[in-house]
Amino acid sequence: KQEVTQIPAALSVPEGENLVLNCSFTDSAIYNLQWFRQDPGKGLTSLLLIQSSQREQTSGRLNASLDKSSGRSTLYIAASQPGDSATYLCAVIGGGSQGNLIFGKGTKLSVKP
C-alpha cells in the first residue's frame, strides 16, 4: 500500500531564504508525482508535475526533483517571499486508474517578512 510522508510538518523561515521541502513514498512504481499549494480554507493549486521518466521540473522560483529508486522528491523554493506562506502537499498516483492521488499530510510553510 502506497504511503506518502512529508517532513517537516511545519517550517518557519525569514524572507529571502532558500528552502527545501521533502516528500517520500513507499512504492517506487509511480506514474507521476505532483506538488500542490493550498491556502487556508481553499482548494489546491498545482505547482509542478514530474512524470516517472523525469528527474526534475522547474517553474519560476520552484524546482522539484524526483528520485524514484529512493522514493523521494524535493521541492526547492528560491528566495522565499511572505506570499509563499501556505501548505505544500505532494501526491503520487495511487495505482489503478490515474485519477487516484495519494497525498502526504503536507508541510505548512510560514515566511516571515
Add this chain to the structure above:
Amino acid sequence: KAGVTQTPRYLIKTRGQQVTLSCSPISGHRSVSWYQQTPGQGLQFLFEYFSETQRNKGNFPGRFSGRQFSNSRSEMNVSTLELGDSALYLCASSLKKDGSYEQYFGPGTRLTVT
C-alpha cells in the same frame, strides 16, 4: 479557460440528512475525482469517474456515492450524514497530456454536520 467549479461552497446539515455536491470540470476534461479533506486524516480519495463510469473507488462506506453525466459534470451524494462527515470536499478534473494526467482542483465545498 474556466477552472473547476464546485457548488455549493458552504453547506450546513443535520445528522441523518443527506447531501448532494456538484462539480463541473474544466472543459474537455473527462475524468473527475473526489477527495475528502479533514484535519485528522488529510486528503483521502473517494472515487473517480471517467466517461460516466466509476473507474476507481477509495475506502469509504457505501453512504458515499457519486455519478457523472454525459457532459462530464459530476455529483457526489452522502446519505445518513454523521458528525465525522464534516470536511472540505474537493473535486479535481484531469486530462491526459504527454502520457500523464495532471489534476486540477476546484475550491471545494465545506460541509458542516451538526
